[in-house]
Amino acid sequence: MMEESQYLEQFKKMLESKDMLGIKEQVSVMNEADLAELLEELEDADALIIYRMLPKEKAIDVFTYMGQNRQINLINAITDKEMLALMEDLYFDDMIDLLEEVPPTIVTKVLSASTPEERRKINEFLMYPDDTAGSEMTIEYLSLKPEMTVREAMDYIREYGEDSEMVYTCYVVDEKNTLLGFVSLRELVVADDDTLIDDLMLEDVIYVKTLDPIEEVAERFQKYDFLALPVVDQEHRLTGIITFDDILEIIENIDTEDFHRMVGIGGDSDDDYMEETPWQLAKNRIPWLLILMISGTISAGIIKHYDDIISRYILLTAFIPMITGTGGNTGSQSSTVVIRGLATGEVELKDVFYIMWKEARVGMVVGFALAMVNLLRLILIGTDIGVSILVTLTMMITVILSKLLGALLPIIMEKLGQDPALMSSAIITTIIDALVLVVYFNLAGLILTKIA
Amino acid sequence: MMEESQYLEQFKKMLESKDMLGIKEQVSVMNEADLAELLEELEDADALIIYRMLPKEKAIDVFTYMGQNRQINLINAITDKEMLALMEDLYFDDMIDLLEEVPPTIVTKVLSASTPEERRKINEFLMYPDDTAGSEMTIEYLSLKPEMTVREAMDYIREYGEDSEMVYTCYVVDEKNTLLGFVSLRELVVADDDTLIDDLMLEDVIYVKTLDPIEEVAERFQKYDFLALPVVDQEHRLTGIITFDDILEIIENIDTEDFHRMVGIGGDSDDDYMEETPWQLAKNRIPWLLILMISGTISAGIIKHYDDIISRYILLTAFIPMITGTGGNTGSQSSTVVIRGLATGEVELKDVFYIMWKEARVGMVVGFALAMVNLLRLILIGTDIGVSILVTLTMMITVILSKLLGALLPIIMEKLGQDPALMSSAIITTIIDALVLVVYFNLAGLILTKIA
Numbered sequence: 001m002m003e004e005s006q007y008l009e010q011f012k013k014m015l016e017s018k019d020m021l022g023i024k025e026q027v028s029v030m031n032e033a034d035l036a037e038l039l040e041e042l043e044d045a046d047a048l049i050i051y052r053m054l055p056k057e058k059a060i061d062v063f064t065y066m067g068q069n070r071q072i073n074l075i076n077a078i079t080d081k082e083m084l085a086l087m088e089d090l091y092f093d094d095m096i097d098l099l100e101e102v103p104p105t106i107v108t109k110v111l112s113a114s115t116p117e118e119r120r121k122i123n124e125f126l127m128y129p130d131d132t133a134g135s136e137m138t139i140e141y142l143s144l145k146p147e148m149t150v151r152e153a154m155d156y157i158r159e160y161g162e163d164s165e166m167v168y169t170c171y172v173v174d175e176k177n178t179l180l181g182f183v184s185l186r187e188l189v190v191a192d193d194d195t196l197i198d199d200l201m202l203e204d205v206i207y208v209k210t211l212d213p214i215e216e217v218a219e220r221f222q223k224y225d226f227l228a229l230p231v232v233d234q235e236h237r238l239t240g241i242i243t244f245d246d247i248l249e250i251i252e253n254i255d256t257e258d259f260h261r262m263v264g265i266g267g268d269s270d271d272d273y274m275e276e277t278p279w280q281l282a283k284n285r286i287p288w289l290l291i292l293m294i295s296g297t298i299s300a301g302i303i304k305h306y307d308d309i310i311s312r313y314i315l316l317t318a319f320i321p322m323i324t325g326t327g328g329n330t331g332s333q334s335s336t337v338v339i340r341g342l343a344t345g346e347v348e349l350k351d352v353f354y355i356m357w358k359e360a361r362v363g364m365v366v367g368f369a370l371a372m373v374n375l376l377r378l379i380l381i382g383t384d385i386g387v388s389i390l391v392t393l394t395m396m397i398t399v400i401l402s403k404l405l406g407a408l409l410p411i412i413m414e415k416l417g418q419d420p421a422l423m424s425s426a427i428i429t430t431i432i433d434a435l436v437l438v439v440y441f442n443l444a445g446l447i448l449t450k451i452a
Numbered sequence: 453m454m455e456e457s458q459y460l461e462q463f464k465k466m467l468e469s470k471d472m473l474g475i476k477e478q479v480s481v482m483n484e485a486d487l488a489e490l491l492e493e494l495e496d497a498d499a500l501i502i503y504r505m506l507p508k509e510k511a512i513d514v515f516t517y518m519g520q521n522r523q524i525n526l527i528n529a530i531t532d533k534e535m536l537a538l539m540e541d542l543y544f545d546d547m548i549d550l551l552e553e554v555p556p557t558i559v560t561k562v563l564s565a566s567t568p569e570e571r572r573k574i575n576e577f578l579m580y581p582d583d584t585a586g587s588e589m590t591i592e593y594l595s596l597k598p599e600m601t602v603r604e605a606m607d608y609i610r611e612y613g614e615d616s617e618m619v620y621t622c623y624v625v626d627e628k629n630t631l632l633g634f635v636s637l638r639e640l641v642v643a644d645d646d647t648l649i650d651d652l653m654l655e656d657v658i659y660v661k662t663l664d665p666i667e668e669v670a671e672r673f674q675k676y677d678f679l680a681l682p683v684v685d686q687e688h689r690l691t692g693i694i695t696f697d698d699i700l701e702i703i704e705n706i707d708t709e710d711f712h713r714m715v716g717i718g719g720d721s722d723d724d725y726m727e728e729t730p731w732q733l734a735k736n737r738i739p740w741l742l743i744l745m746i747s748g749t750i751s752a753g754i755i756k757h758y759d760d761i762i763s764r765y766i767l768l769t770a771f772i773p774m775i776t777g778t779g780g781n782t783g784s785q786s787s788t789v790v791i792r793g794l795a796t797g798e799v800e801l802k803d804v805f806y807i808m809w810k811e812a813r814v815g816m817v818v819g820f821a822l823a824m825v826n827l828l829r830l831i832l833i834g835t836d837i838g839v840s841i842l843v844t845l846t847m848m849i850t851v852i853l854s855k856l857l858g859a860l861l862p863i864i865m866e867k868l869g870q871d872p873a874l875m876s877s878a879i880i881t882t883i884i885d886a887l888v889l890v891v892y893f894n895l896a897g898l899i900l901t902k903i904a
Contacts, residue, residue, distance in 0.1 A: 033676045167638050224485045225697035245677035255707045263788045282817035296774025303770040317769045318755040322748025329878050336715045365734035426781050
């Protein structure tokens with residue numbers, strides 16, 4: 001296999017020398033995903049030239065693999081006739097995803113070229129709220145009837161299977177389209193020709209509802225390892241399926257969202273760093289930083305409150321960044337472990353006391369180790385013994401306190417029915433900063449005035 | 453579908469009243485993944501009772517879904533005969549995963565009960581390094597020969613398909629087992645009975661090598677949307693396959709690892725928070741916190757260096773947490789976006805200048821907004837005008853500086869061939885802390901002494 005950058009160089013050369021035959025030859029052997037990546041790298045005009053040289057079947061697959069921005073640019077560049085042909089050949093869910101993003105003029109063109117039945121379906125799909133099972137599902141699935149034999153079912157698959165995004169799991173429905181069960185293509189292939197689907201199908205179908213949040217759908221996939229999940233409406237009628245390849249992308253987006261939330265960038269899973277303007281990026285990041293700054297006022301207030309002792313012991317100032325830094329980082333460690341554990345389902349809400357107890361013990365071990373190293377360091381560089389003891393004690397308390405809070409705060413968010421990832425490190429750092437400063441200065445008052 | 457907690461209550465009641473018939477009935481209708489979850493919640497003895505009531509086929513699937521700790525406990529509890537029967541029926545990759553974790557006595561028992569051929573394969577698999585394609589692959593795949601007809605291929609699948617983890621993609625090999633191409637079950641079902649596999653197969657196979665890191669395998673899956681990828685050795689011979697359900701888990705583990713690295717917890721993707729002792733957890737977290745503390749010495753040194761100006765303007769102390777906090781959080785935001793972008797492939801190394809320029813602009817917008825709000829706040833609460841200007845200016849410089857550094861540091865790690873997620877927030881915070889303190893105090897020297 002060639003590397004992407006080599007492909008790019010090769011195509012640029014061929015485009016320059018107008019070597020259309022070479023291009024045609026090269027695209028015919030390349031994989032669809034690689035071609036899509038190549039088209040993303042090229043200028044609009046060049047991408048269009050190469051796209052038009054693809055055989056029709058391949059062109060559609062390549063289009064599906066491309067990023068949304070490239071897709072929209074391409075749609076705007078091709079003729080109306082080409083665009084309508086393309087839309088017709090896309091899988092239904094891919095077409096809906098695209099229609100949600102293109103200019104209204106294109107939606108109108110597509111709708112007016114559709115049959116009334118198609119128009120009804122398109123409108124229905126465009127109405128499912130974002131990030132629900134309904135908005136991600138496809139209608140290209142195979143449904144069998146319980147009274148079919150395996151032979152009839154296989155004939156049916158042979159006839160209609162070419163058009164279906166996922167033929168490996170077939171769903172069984174009654175005449176009202178109520179979901180009754182499922183049967184895998186593997187079982188069909190292995191089974192006797194005369195067996196009834198009714199006898200072969202499994203009735204314990206795991207399904208999702210059209211309005212279920214997409215996060216729950218992703219969790220189901222991770223738990224059950226299915227190739228596809230059926231989506232049913234309120235009356236338990238089969239309305240679509242969601243396939244594993246869509247889920248890979250959704251899981252990636254959910255994780256990205258969690259990463260961003262934890263550092264206090266709201267953002268949407270659909271947003272794309274490379275394509276957003278600095279203004280949009282700034283808009284996502286400012287709110288949490290503002291909260292952080294306002295809370296900086298609290299820290300400032302606390303420090304001002306103790307300016308009496310600070311002016312007597314200027315040295316105290318030197319350890320403020322270390323103490324707040326340790327608190328913030330220790331807290332983030334615990335909260336990250338808990339937030340990630342809750343997201344993957346490894347940690348459950350009922351484990352709250354177990355987790356707190358564990359973090360407390362981890363805090364004691366870590367706190368003691370850090371405090372001892374720190375004491376040694378302070379004494380070695382010849383710090384005043386009173387200050388050394390003060391900083392060492394504060395470090396221990398800081399670590400234990402922030403481990404506990406770091407674990408507790410995301411759990412409280414989850415208990416309140418909120419996304420624990422919203423409990424970003426910024427908020428945790430803020431709360432911990434204020435607490436450890438109070439501890440630090442109060443201990444300073446106790447220890448230093450006693451010793452002095 | 454019933455909720456998990458309801459199942460648990462129901463089973464506990466049935467176990468108490470020794471209602472074996474009720475248990476048998478209930479397990480027969482439950483899904484394997486749900487049963488595994490149930491067994492994880494129960495005590496060892498109770499889990500064993502229920503496990504033994506499962507029909508043999510179902511028992512193996514349930515076992516596969518269980519967590520490794522529960523698996524090992526169960527293996528230790530059942531008889532040798534039961535254990536060997538279980539091992540025999542497990543898919544090869546699941547058996548290898550298990551053998552890597554169980555006590556050596558069990559490995560010995562399994563090896564001595566195996567045929568020489570099996571023994572050779574087991575030993576070979578146990579030798580693949582962790583986190584390579586070889587260590588995750590399974591040998592249960594279907595391979596066809598190019599000279600077979602579709603009819604012969606389907607007969608072959610009917611005969612051997614029951615035992616194969618993934619029948620939906622069949623690989624085509626020559627007599628030396630060299631990988632020639634692949635054909636999907638869907639194409640076989642739709643194709644004419646007399647077509648030759650040679651004419652049907654696609655030759656442009658995307659494959660991985662036995663020693664490829666598992667991260668690369670996961671990226672291939674995300675890019676190409678395949679159900680399975682073939683694994684070949686140095687001589688391009690097919691040695692196994694990796695299936696999409698294993699990949700879902702691997703992607704989850706890689707992301708968890710990234711989350712943990714970013715907050716400075718080393719840890720292994722296989723480690724399990726709920727099952728680790730506080731000692732192990734502490735051990736993972738101490739190294740970075742130590743680095744952080746040692747670097748705290750730098751901040752302390754900087755502050756001590758400026759104690760002259762601090763003692764004249766004690767108020768300066770009050771803003772230290774806000775400034776270092778803003779720097780740390782702003783830096784983490786940029787680094788998280790870049791690290792995540794690099795991990796998902798959305799951001800590429802060659803985009804480095806583009807990213808720096810974008811982050812600089814984001815920094816200017818965010819910095820200006822924050823600085824203005826801050827200036828207003830300081831003036832409203834009646835802070836000295838010199839200090840207000842100083843803090844406002846420092847905030848602006850801090851935000852721009854930390855946005856740039858936050859984006860640059862992970863990119864440098866990637867350039868050096870290291871995992872960018874290793875550039876944890878702790879290190880970024882440390883570097884930024886030191887820099888912004890120097891800026892703060894130098895500006896203070898300039899502004900305050902001029903005004904005074």
